[in-house]
Amino acid sequence: MPYLDSGGRQRLNSPHDAGRSSRRRPNPHSQGRGSSNGSSRLRSSDGRRGRNGYSSLRSHNIRFGRNSSINRLFGGNLQGVLLIVAAIAILVVIILGISSCVHGCSSKQETPEVNENDSRVAAGVSADLTQQFTTALDRDDQLSWIAANADKYSDTAMLELALNEPAAIDFVASYPNSDKTAELYGDSVTAGSAPQLYDWDKRWGNVDYAGSALGVTGSGPTALSMAYMGITGSTDKTAADIANLVTSSGLATGDSYMDGSFLENHAADLNLACKTYEPSADNLLTVLDAGTYIMIEAKAGTLTSETHWVLLVTENSDTSVVVYDPTSTEVSSVSWTASKLASSCSTLYSLTAATKDDSSSSSTTKSSK
Numbered sequence: 001m002p003y004l005d006s007g008g009r010q011r012l013n014s015p016h017d018a019g020r021s022s023r024r025r026p027n028p029h030s031q032g033r034g035s036s037n038g039s040s041r042l043r044s045s046d047g048r049r050g051r052n053g054y055s056s057l058r059s060h061n062i063r064f065g066r067n068s069s070i071n072r073l074f075g076g077n078l079q080g081v082l083l084i085v086a087a088i089a090i091l092v093v094i095i096l097g098i099s100s101c102v103h104g105c106s107s108k109q110e111t112p113e114v115n116e117n118d119s120r121v122a123a124g125v126s127a128d129l130t131q132q133f134t135t136a137l138d139r140d141d142q143l144s145w146i147a148a149n150a151d152k153y154s155d156t157a158m159l160e161l162a163l164n165e166p167a168a169i170d171f172v173a174s175y176p177n178s179d180k181t182a183e184l185y186g187d188s189v190t191a192g193s194a195p196q197l198y199d200w201d202k203r204w205g206n207v208d209y210a211g212s213a214l215g216v217t218g219s220g221p222t223a224l225s226m227a228y229m230g231i232t233g234s235t236d237k238t239a240a241d242i243a244n245l246v247t248s249s250g251l252a253t254g255d256s257y258m259d260g261s262f263l264e265n266h267a268a269d270l271n272l273a274c275k276t277y278e279p280s281a282d283n284l285l286t287v288l289d290a291g292t293y294i295m296i297e298a299k300a301g302t303l304t305s306e307t308h309w310v311l312l313v314t315e316n317s318d319t320s321v322v323v324y325d326p327t328s329t330e331v332s333s334v335s336w337t338a339s340k341l342a343s344s345c346s347t348l349y350s351l352t353a354a355t356k357d358d359s360s361s362s363s364t365t366k367s368s369k
Contacts, residue, residue, distance in 0.1 A: 139166055142173035152176040157216040161200065167329050171200040171215055178206040182240035185229075194230025194293065194313055197222055197239065199326050204240035210257035214243055219308035220258025221246055222326035226311050227293045227351045228270055237270060239326075245269060255307035256297050263295065263349045273355065277348040281338035287350045288315045295349040302344035303331050312341065 113123035117130045120137055146162050146169070153159055153176065162172040183203040189195050199205055199222050205215030214221065221242040228237050246252045249266055251259040267274035277283045279296070287294055294312040303310065304327060313322040320335035342348075 139169045142169050146173050149176065155212045155216060158213065161216055165200070165327075165329065167198070168200040168215070171202055171205050174202065175206060175213060175215070178202075180206050180208060182207050182238065185235040185238050187235065189229045189233055189235055191233030192230065192291075194226045194311065194324065196324050196332060197226050197326060198329070199239070201239070204238050204243075207240045207243065209243040209247065210252040214239060217257040218243055219310070219326050220256055220262070223295055223309040223311045223324070224263070224270075224351075226324055226326070227295065228272065230293060230313075231272060231351065231353050242270075255300070256309055258309060260297060260347060260349065263351070267351065268354060271354045273352045275350045275352075277350065279342040279345050279348050281342050284312070284321070284338045284342050284348060285315055285319060287348065288312065288321065292350045292352045295351060296341065296345035297347070298341075298344045299346075302340075303336075304328055 115121045115123045115125060115130055117127055118134045118137075121130045121133045125133070143162060146159065150159055153172075158172050158175060161168045185203060187195070199218045200215040201222075204222075205213060205218070207214050209221070210217040218239050222239040224242050225237055225239045228242070229235055243252070245266065246258050246262055249262055251262040251266075253259050263274045264276065277287060284294065295309055296312065297307065297309055298304070300307045303323075303325060306327070308325075308327050310326070310331070311324040313324055315321055315338075316335055318335075319338060321338055321341055323331060323336050323341070325331035
């Protein structure tokens, strides 16, 4: 009820009510609306407070900036994407491992075949072809060695021989370390069939002759040795033996390193008979038809670039002539016309087995067919 305070102002409550009002406890349900300092307490999303009057942090989904961007990029399923990536990586590793294992296992199980004759040639190649490959491969290695050791050759003709005649590469490569001695022929021959020989044969090509190796100077002795073996069927006079005879006679001279007079004057020393003829196709074919051999000194620029001796062996059915050139496998590999051969020389030297009627002197005959 109203009353007057000490100042004479009217109040609605009695002094007792005012005392009770001041001692009244605060209503706990009214504190959520605000406080005397104007700050509001946190509420949970369902309106309930946590302990001590604050809403629980566990009920809030706190998102950080970076994670929220990744979540938005992958539709909020980042963990699933990571699992897929990991699975793909594992699958790739497994595939690579299996592939490596299969390759390794197959490599261990499959032993590659090797050519028994030369491992540088593929397996399955015939022995004949393998030998041809082996020869060519060895020549390449030897030619490289010759080039690197060219200063070991005093005569550049040896180097030119290696470059121009593949069959002579082995001889040229072995020459610097050879003992410069001759060997026996070793093969068999039949009278009436001259063997095909070359200057650079290791059995005699290393010996000294006419100021160099017989392998580059010995066309005369080698051609005569072929004729001797073909006529007599004996192998006791190799190119080295005949080179000694030519040297002893003082006739290891001239561009071909054997003067033609040696045949005329010393054929008898070999139990051979020599006759000379004017060079013509008719004379050449007539002499060959008689079953004799002919030696000619081919001029430079005719059969080869150098003056040298060759042996004319026989006439073919087409009147071409078989030539054994001791300096060239190329010249020896083809037949030549009688006219070409006749024009390449100045004299035809026929060689036959010596008889009692043969005189030591030679005769010059002009023959026509």
